[in-house]
Amino acid sequence: MNKYEVVIGLEVHVELKTATKIFCGCKTEFGGAPNTHVCPVCLGLPGVLPVVNEKVVEFGVRTGLAINAKVPNYSKFDRKNYYYPDLTKNFQTSQFDLPICEHGYLDIEVDGIVKRIGITRAHMEEDAGKLVHSGKTISSSDSSNVDYNRVGVPLLEIVSEPDIRSSEEAKEYVEVLKKILTYIDVSDCKMEEGSIRADANVSVRLVGAKEFGTRTETKNLNSLKALQKAIEYEVERQIEVIEDGGVIEQETRTWDDEKGITLSMRSKADAHDYRYFPEPDLPPIILTDEYIAGIKATLPELPESRKKRLMEVDDLSAYDANLVIAERFLADFYDEVRKNIDDPKLIVNYLMGDYYRELAAAGLDFKNSPVSTNAFIELLKLLQDKTISGKLAKDIIPVMIKEGKNPKVIVEEKGLVQISDTSAIEAIIIEVIEANPKAVEDYKSGKGNSIGFLVGQVMKASKGKANPGIVNELLKSKLDS
């Protein structure tokens, strides 16, 4: 069956979440009326000059370090020249031969197998504007309008090596990348707002072949689903062409989401000659070792390393560890709680169990929950010292979420404190034994399960506040004596 091997390289364009654009002071905020987040510089008016936003460089370095890449001391901007009305200067300021970082990698896991995907480079560049056509395409429209709000929004283009072998791996690679980028706080990675999108270079070759097949590049895949489907379509299409005795044309293709197919955009012959040359309006970017080390020091622990720690130190299962590290916020929350609660399993059980369920029921998530780490720690402490039972915790958590109250306060207000006082429980037990001679008889005659009924009666009499462990223990010793 598997006669062909699939070879995929991805170019992922990530919008950096700086407050201002890459070369001017305009806001990068999403939305806004057309052409309101613009100034002479991003509009490319005659005579303007770019000034590099230092935050963009910092984010580039952060990313480079997080994807295990080398960050050189010297890099520079170049001009990529082509004519299109969504550009204001008819060139895009980008990086060509000396990008902000090179030679990185990411480890992904598919079907339990860990695989290393090489990253060739990541370079900084400016985004283009948005064309709104009256018709379907620019050439079939009577008129087009252009919104330059996006022009100059900083992007990082992360280019992988052709190390990816399936659409599954491609999806996983983007997921891992997204997780890292959100962890290091350089991008929101919101695909629906276009803050991360991918181009896929796809080719196929006979299994065992040394040379790569001819590749096609499918542009602007702005959801994980589109990415996977486009790759799958492209693989099938290419195999079919080859099987029919044809050859694959090197070309740029576009993904039609409605039809679920890729379409030819331009052939190699029509490919742009971008005439790259060094951007003369910007001096080279010189980064000292101290600067790079300084940024490295501010990087948070990355997801992979956290996962390892959670499994090795906290003895969590891979499944649980994955749940916890899924989001930087949640992982930080866990770590904070963990400092105070020496029971990783308990933390995960409540975090991902009752707490998560109640949040979801309230239409909230971890990030916008009113429950502070301290409140959560307190809840677990109440459980640990048996002030409350698991059953009580189930009642308390929704109140914490709904009213934003401290669990201790809730417990006091509602008189929910678990009765662990043996004499109080003993008194109830004596009452229950007296009131239920039949059940006592059954127990003594060997019907072991009748003790469950008696425990239930004690709990009922205590309005659920009696510590079930103590109840069990005391009741047994009373009956057996």
Add this chain to the structure above:
Amino acid sequence: MVKIREIHKQLINREISAVELAKEYLARLEISSSKFGTYLSITGEKAIEDAQVIDEKIASGEEIGLLAGIPMGIKDNISTKGIVTTCGSKILENYKPVFNATVVDKLYNAGGIILGKCNMDEFAMGSSSENSAYKLVRNPWDLDRVPGGSSGGSAASVAAEEVVFSLGSDTGGSVRQPAGFCGVVGMKPTYGRVSRYGLIAYASSLDQIGPMAKNVEDCAIVHDVISGYDKMDSTSANMPSTKTLDIIGKDIKGLRIGVPKEYFGGDEKVLNTLKKALAKFEELGAIVEETTLPHTEYALPAYYIIASAEASSNLARFDGVRYGVRDWDQKDVTDMMSATRDKFFGKEVKKRIMIGTYALSAGYYDAYYLKALKVRTLLKRDFDEAFKRYDVLITPIAPTLPFKIGENIKDSITMYLGDICTVTINLVGIPGIAIPCGFVDGLPVGMQILGKPFSEELLFNVAHKFEQSNDFHLRKPEVK
């Protein structure tokens, strides 16, 4: 006689008001500029309004700076808010900038009165001002001759005393060569010394704005105002503005002057005038020696490759989409952009865009652009070596006298060869000042004094010493 100081004194002594002065200059400029073709727009109304503000300040006893009330002309590739800025091109016929160039803001803040926008070769591409899309500029010393270019309007306007000073821009000699041809003083500052923000780029790595005036001190006063760091220009040097007036007048005894032999290959009459000037420097106590800049012969081709390459990219934005004129008669946007550029760019501009596009194309980049960059490095080394031994270098500005209108315009190679003395300075990024050093057949001859990066103050002082030893700067063209 320093014009700026003289006017300043008259203004504060209330011998004349700024408005009277502006009106007087404007009246002369109206007539004179129609003869010389020096202006693309005249801003009379604004000039009077601005002058009124100066008069109010004087009346209220407020202190005014040296440039307050001084009439000036600004080259038409320097952005002036609300004033049409065409770059001498049809493609920007209707373009009004929404912001001022940094230098314009600085001059306005100093009280300078703008009288108009000076004519120029389209997008500063040319050495004769014959490439203006609107009209040619004539040399006030001989109406049949060119004033040089591309800042021909700025230079001729100063020579004809239509304004006290002007701004030009110098990418390969565009301030110095017209200054030389028109017998005025022009400074091409060190790359990065004067902000380029608002200068409509021809070749970004070479362009510098420079002042032009009838004499060295006036030119220096303007330079002191326009120079200095600008955070809007990333290539701007993080240095304070020049303070030339503290230095000017100092002795130049023992000054070491190098004379690079490679620059002395032009017209006999021009060279003899230069030699006399060098003898004058020896009289003034300087040490003059012949020296060499061995890679000079590669400068001109390297310049035309680098300048054209950058221009091909810089001028890409003029496509009719956002501003400027548009050819509406096209079926789609691609055709519209092509037709607009074809129709509204002049011949020389299109030629350089094509040269630059070719030089940057895949397969040619290494042979042309990269090689030109290597030449640039070698040239820098030449100058570094020379400046180890000399304080300044002196060369002619152009190998010929101002040539006749129409004489070179059909022959690009001859026209380009005329830039042989000036382009290297932009490739190397050092400062150079042009001053008149004599006259031949009633036409001015200029020389350029070159210095290390950021040595503008020294250059002004050296030029000033020479100027004070003769009367060249006092001569006036006979305006017929």
